[in-house]
Amino acid sequence: MLSNYKEIVTNFASPICVIAGPGAGKTHLLADRINRLLKNGGSKNKIRDTICVLAFGNDAVQRMKDELTNPKGDWKLPFPELPRILTTHSLGLEIVKEKPSDIGLLKTDLEVQENHKIQELMYRDAAFILDFTEEDGKEAGKCKRYGDCQKQTSKNKCKVCMKYREIMSKCNRIDFDDQLLFACEILENNPAILKKYQEKAKHLLIDEYQDFNAVQFRLIDLLSRESRNGLFVVGDDAQSIYSFRGGNPKFVLRFCQDFPGAEFGYLPYNRRCPKGIMRIALTFLQQKYLEYKGIRSVDDIDFTNRSENAPYVWEAPSELKESAEVAKIARSSLEEEKTVLILVPKKDLLPLVIKKLREYHVPYDCDENFIPDRIKVANLFIEWIGKQEDNFKTRLIIEQLINAGSAKVPGMKKDRRCSSETIEKRVAEEKKIAKLWERVDKHNNLFSVISNHEETEATFVKIRDGLNNLINSYVGWEGIDQGEFVKQLSAVSGIWVNPSKLIEDLGLVSKLLVPQEISVKHIASLRTMKKAKGLQADVVIVVGLENDIVPDRRNDVVEEARLFYVSMTRAQQSLYLFHSSRRPCDISYSESNLEKDRSVFLNDLGLPSTNKFPTSSKKI
Ligand SMILES: [Zn+2]
Numbered sequence: 001m002l003s004n005y006k007e008i009v010t011n012f013a014s015p016i017c018v019i020a021g022p023g024a025g026k027t028h029l030l031a032d033r034i035n036r037l038l039k040n041g042g043s044k045n046k047i048r049d050t051i052c053v054l055a056f057g058n059d060a061v062q063r064m065k066d067e068l069t070n071p072k073g074d075w076k077l078p079f080p081e082l083p084r085i086l087t088t089h090s091l092g093l094e095i096v097k098e099k100p101s102d103i104g105l106l107k108t109d110l111e112v113q114e115n116h117k118i119q120e121l122m123y124r125d126a127a128f129i130l131d132f133t134e135e136d137g138k139e140a141g142k143c144k145r146y147g148d149c150q151k152q153t154s155k156n157k158c159k160v161c162m163k164y165r166e167i168m169s170k171c172n173r174i175d176f177d178d179q180l181l182f183a184c185e186i187l188e189n190n191p192a193i194l195k196k197y198q199e200k201a202k203h204l205l206i207d208e209y210q211d212f213n214a215v216q217f218r219l220i221d222l223l224s225r226e227s228r229n230g231l232f233v234v235g236d237d238a239q240s241i242y243s244f245r246g247g248n249p250k251f252v253l254r255f256c257q258d259f260p261g262a263e264f265g266y267l268p269y270n271r272r273c274p275k276g277i278m279r280i281a282l283t284f285l286q287q288k289y290l291e292y293k294g295i296r297s298v299d300d301i302d303f304t305n306r307s308e309n310a311p312y313v314w315e316a317p318s319e320l321k322e323s324a325e326v327a328k329i330a331r332s333s334l335e336e337e338k339t340v341l342i343l344v345p346k347k348d349l350l351p352l353v354i355k356k357l358r359e360y361h362v363p364y365d366c367d368e369n370f371i372p373d374r375i376k377v378a379n380l381f382i383e384w385i386g387k388q389e390d391n392f393k394t395r396l397i398i399e400q401l402i403n404a405g406s407a408k409v410p411g412m413k414k415d416r417r418c419s420s421e422t423i424e425k426r427v428a429e430e431k432k433i434a435k436l437w438e439r440v441d442k443h444n445n446l447f448s449v450i451s452n453h454e455e456t457e458a459t460f461v462k463i464r465d466g467l468n469n470l471i472n473s474y475v476g477w478e479g480i481d482q483g484e485f486v487k488q489l490s491a492v493s494g495i496w497v498n499p500s501k502l503i504e505d506l507g508l509v510s511k512l513l514v515p516q517e518i519s520v521k522h523i524a525s526l527r528t529m530k531k532a533k534g535l536q537a538d539v540v541i542v543v544g545l546e547n548d549i550v551p552d553r554r555n556d557v558v559e560e561a562r563l564f565y566v567s568m569t570r571a572q573q574s575l576y577l578f579h580s581s582r583r584p585c586d587i588s589y590s591e592s593n594l595e596k597d598r599s600v601f602l603n604d605l606g607l608p609s610t611n612k613f614p615t616s617s618k619k620i
Contacts, residue, residue, distance in 0.1 A: 001264050001265070002263055002266070003268060005029075005267070007265075008029070008265040011265075012230070013229060015229060015231040015262040016232050016265050017235065017252060017255040018234045018265040019235065019237070019252070019264060019265070019266050019293055019294045020235070020267040021267070021270065021295065021569075022236070022239070022273060022569035022570075023271045023273055023536070024236075025269055027063060027064060028067065028074070029234060029267060030053065031067045034051060034053065034068065034083060035074075037051055038051075048081065051205070052086075052200055052201035052203070052204050053083060053085040053086070053205045053206075054086065054087065054091065054204070054205070054220070055086070056208040060207060061087060088180060088216050088219060088220075090179075092219065093112065093179045095182075095186055095187060096182045097110065098186060098193050099186050099193060102190070103169070103174075103186070109172055110174070111174075112173070112175065112178075113171075113173040113175050113176075115392070117396065118392045118396060119175055121395055122395075123138065123140050123160065123164055125137075125433070125437055126163035126164040126166075126434075127160045127434075129163055129435055129437060130159060130160060130163055132156050132160060137160055139156075139157040140157045140164060143158060144161055144164075144175070144177045144178070144181065145177055147177065147180060147215025147216065147218070147245075148213075148214040148246070149161050165178075170391075170441060170442070171391050181215055184218050187219075187222050197223055198225065201230075202227040202230045203230040204223055204224050204227075204231050205233075206231075206233040206234065206235075208234075208239075208533075209234060209251060209255075210235040210236055210237050210238075210239055210240035211241075211247040212247065212248075213245055213248065215246075217251055217258075221258075228261075233255070236252075236294060237291070237292065237294065238289065238292055238562055238565055239562065239565070239566050241559060241562055241563045242530075243555075243556060249291070253291060253293055268295055268301050269301065270303050270305075271304045272569070273305065273572065274303075274307040274571070275306050276309045277309065277310065277568065277571055280311055280607070281565050281569050282297075282298055282565075284564070284568075284601070285562070288557070289558050289561055289565075305572070309574070310607060311568065311575040311576070311605070312574065312575065312576045312577065313577045313579075313607045314579075315580075315598065315610065316579070316581070317580070317611070318580055319352060319583050319587075320356075321580070322578050323543075324356050324360075326342060326541050326543055326576075327356040327357050327359065328360065330360075330524045330539075331361070333538065333539040333574075334362065334521075334522055338522070338537075338538035339525075339537040339538045340522065340525065340537055341539070341540045342364075342526045342527075342543065343527055343528070343529045343532055343541070343543070343567050343570070344527075345542075345544050345550045346528065346549065347368055347528055350370070350526060351370055353526065354366060357524065357526075363523040363524065364523055364526050365523055366525075367527065367531065371508075374495040374496065375505055377495050380397065381400075381489055381492075382489075384397050385470070385474050388471075389445045390445075391447075394445070394447045394450075398450070401463050402433070404493070404494030405466065405492055405493045405494035406465075407459050407462035407466060409426050409429045410425075411426030414426065414427075433459075450463060466492040469491075470485075470489060473485045473488040490502075525537065529563050529564075529567045536570050536571075536572055537571070538572045539571070539575075540568070540571040541576045541578065542567050542568070544583070544587075545578060545579040545598060545601065545602055546579050546596040546599055547598065549587075550601055551599070551601065564601050579599060579609065581596055582596060
């Protein structure tokens with residue numbers, strides 16, 4: 001075990017896994033390691049070409065590059081001297097492009113398909129082509145997302161995976177997860193390509209190791225096989241919050257078993273959180289997550305901010321009051337030139353917070369957009385008209401037509417409100433549509449297949465006629481009769497059947513187009529808790545901490561606890577934790593909208609709730 005910074009950063013005698021808690025300076029550590037490699041490595045170009053840095057997302061890649069090249073920073077590297085810094089997925093795609101023929105793809109026009117709706121439909125179609133169930137399709141989707149798909153297997157789910165792969169290759173597309181799965185396949189089957197990439201990754205540095213899943217592990221295992229001592233990973237098992245894609249703290253915990261001779265290192269610093277907030281957060285974490293690998297006591301951590309200020313737990317009488325208080329705190333903090341981060345446990349809480357921020361003239365940014373689905377659907381149809389050969393767009397359009405449009409087949413949701421006969425009929429239609437893929441090839445796209453289908457299936461005829469009407473009316477778009485097109489679009493797609501919805505949509509869109517007035521230096525960032533990683537702010541506000549929302553009962557409670565820990569440890573000065581005594585039931589997971597209890601997580605913090613206006617206490 002290494003706990004001395006210098007020992008960690010200069011150790012080249014074994015693989016290392018460095019546990020770096022919130023604000024411990026892991027970007028700095030990685031940059032330091034890179035800088036030392038470049039300086040001590042003799043011929044600069046030569047060593048540079050053997051360094052590969054894997055970061056979690058594009059933002060993290062950019063932060064790493066900024067850290068290394070910042071003219072005011074510690075390293076001041078000229079941009080051309082940077083080693084390779086990229087995400088695991090872009091490295092995967094690069095490897096796939098070395099030999100796409102291995103997986104039945106063409107080199108030209110190979111793209112990554114990232115639309116989740118399409119992905120879901122493709123899995124369902126693949127399952128239905130094989131006469132399996134929709135559930136088998138969902139299992140296949142998980143199998144790929146978790147990164148442990150087995151090519152040779154008798155399991156239904158992986159047969160679906162292979163059928164899905166066949167459809168995707170007809171369209172010359174791979175999906176997000178395939179970038180890694182296919183890369184591993186190519187490396188395993190092509191020793192020359194493997195050797196080339198091993199040479200380029202003799203020094204393999206990895207950030208956010210706690211978010212790795214099985215396929216990412218397989219990839220770095222392959223790449224580092226000939227040079228294990230160059231493996232340098234940084235992570236924090238307490239911040240492992242991506243189990244939905246197979247991420248698991250086990251890869252951190254078992255690092256020394258996976259790589260014999262490996263060492264753990266610890267960074268005993270916190271340059272971000274006040275000591276008081278960290279004390280509460282760390283005590284909470286250890287009650288819930290017993291395997292925690294990091295430093296267990298705040299007294300063993302060197303804090304820059306030694307303030308013992310505790311988090312502020314605020315009980316609002318209603319969700320309206322809660323949002324108003326949030327807006328007030330955000331506004332006064334921004335006026336004091338502080339940065340503000342507002343976190344919500346689920347997206348549904350965002351619209352009300354946004355509404356209040358707008359009312360209080362607080363500038364904000366939010367990475368979710370709330371354009372009504374109807375407008376997204378209208379846009380899809382218009383895009384499709386210009387690109388009818390796009391099989392995935394055609395597939396989405398067909399789905400819209402049978403869900404709500406001119407070829408409507410009842411039973412879309414297949415829930416309790418549908419009779420078993422309705423569901424049966426619906427599934428039969430979905431299977432017929434799925435099987436259209438069997439006729440798609442490089443010369444026949446999905447739209448031409450359905451247009452030239454010889455059978456007189458009622459649903460196919462309706463889809464065909466509807467789409468032809470739409471295309472024909474679009475001819476008149478150039479000023480002749482736009483009204484006719486909108487009328488057809490409404491009839492065929494099933495949106496705006498009620499004209500007042502059209503008026504409502506126009507109102508919403510025009511509101512979205514009104515620019516925000518920005519008169520302060522900073523703007524408040526609004527995110528879901530899952531997207532909080534990598535972020536920090538002077539003032540962090542978490543809303544919706546009620547018992548039926550946090551922890552989310554559908555998820556693992558230990559991971560939910562880690563998620564709450566990650567959220568709290570974004571704070572650089574103040575942390576406000578909000579819960580409301582009332583919340584509409586369509587937002588919480590429970591039936592009633594009265595008398596909400598605060599989250600058990602708040603009880604575990606051991607802090608009382610108060611309902612005094614928080615801004616008055618915050619100057620203490
Ligand atoms: Zn599979």
